[in-house]
Amino acid sequence: MADVEHTIGLLLGTEDDWPRAYEALLRRLGVITGPDGRTHRTVTERVTIEPFNLRDKPRHDLVIDRLAYWYYHPREWLKKIALMDDVYLLNSPFTFQSMEKHAAYCAMMRLGLKVPETVLVPYKNPLDNSRYAYTSERYNKSFDLDATAEQVGYPLFMKPYDGGAWVGVTRIRNSDELHAAYDASGERLMHLQASVEDYEVFARSLTIGPETMVMKFRPEQPMHARYEVDHGFLTADVGQEVVTISRLVNAFFRWEFNSCESLVRGTDVHPIDYANACPDVAVTSLHYYFPWAMSALLRWTVFCVVTDRRPRLDTDTARYFAIGDSAMPYADKLVEYRRLADEYFDVERYEEFCAKHLAHIDGIVYDWVTSEEFRSLLRETVRATYPVHEHEKFLGHFGGLIDAWIRDHS
CATH class of the missing domain: 3.30.1490.20 (ATP-grasp fold, A domain)
Structure with missing residues (x-):
């Protein structure tokens, strides 16, 4: 029996694939020993929508919200548990207005990013x-x-x-x-x-906590083919800039589960959309990159609850604007923004925690992806997503991409 049990709430809409994956992986993770020397078990609970008394104490230590960007009743519940109970939320409900794009454009323009x-x-x-x-x-x-x-x-x-x-x-x-x-x-x-004409690359970066995956995105393709598996489509410097912009946006607004779209033309990175309250993590979209997303989500949420990471509701914009309003060169500003983002995400402590207590997660995810349980999830998701006459085609398509991930990580 674990000394400490943590409950993570899943506030969900229509999706079922990644929640099932996350739940399965958390079960496989089981008990870990934390920095405090005690054992910790983390469990999940799918949150239901019902009346709530403002003085009720929630059961949750952390909530992953995928619903409140359009459903206001749970949004008010999130505000209540953040203000009154210090429940950790991956995306602050108090900056949801910025998720409507306009404030995000304004803030990043002031910080000097190359917004069109x-x-x-x-x-x-x-x-x-x-x-x-x-x-x-x-x-x-x-x-x-x-x-x-x-x-x-x-x-x-x-x-x-x-x-x-x-x-x-x-x-x-x-x-x-x-x-x-x-x-x-x-x-x-x-x-x-x-429009940013004649761009070379459309990059979409998914950031979960302090981890970012930058993917080559093809918006003209149907959803199942938009993410192209390509590991060398950006130079090292441009790739670092895309990552820095993604984490800067998240640290600035207190978002920890968000995607960013950038157009790359030459050495210039033009962010065009970086406010996504419910970033795409479907297995039928991410396919090859789906195991990474689940690994990162598992690591960050477990780190937050086991180390008792405290939520930050204040945005502390003055520190960022002091850099943005200064005369320092753009490259130097990016260095300073990355420092602030790394500070917010407590990157050094996170990496140390993962190395000491979660080093086996990659193996857990690999074993799960190669299991019949995952193949069953993939089959059920394809059958629920596509018409019957396309099931065979898409099972082959996604199965092949997952097989490629398995080969690359074996």
């Missing part, structure tokens, strides 16, 4: 609010959409300020496409953002 030129335009259609007509008549300034787009420059993208999964994103080459997209936007608030 971006303009926020008013709603096309009136809001469903009785005060809108009066306010609009008095204060909404008429504007020239064409002139605004010309300032940004064609081609450009019209993107929802609160979007996700590429919904509502439109590439615009001329005035006709601009007006058609704006008319179709309705009550959605939209950004116009300059």
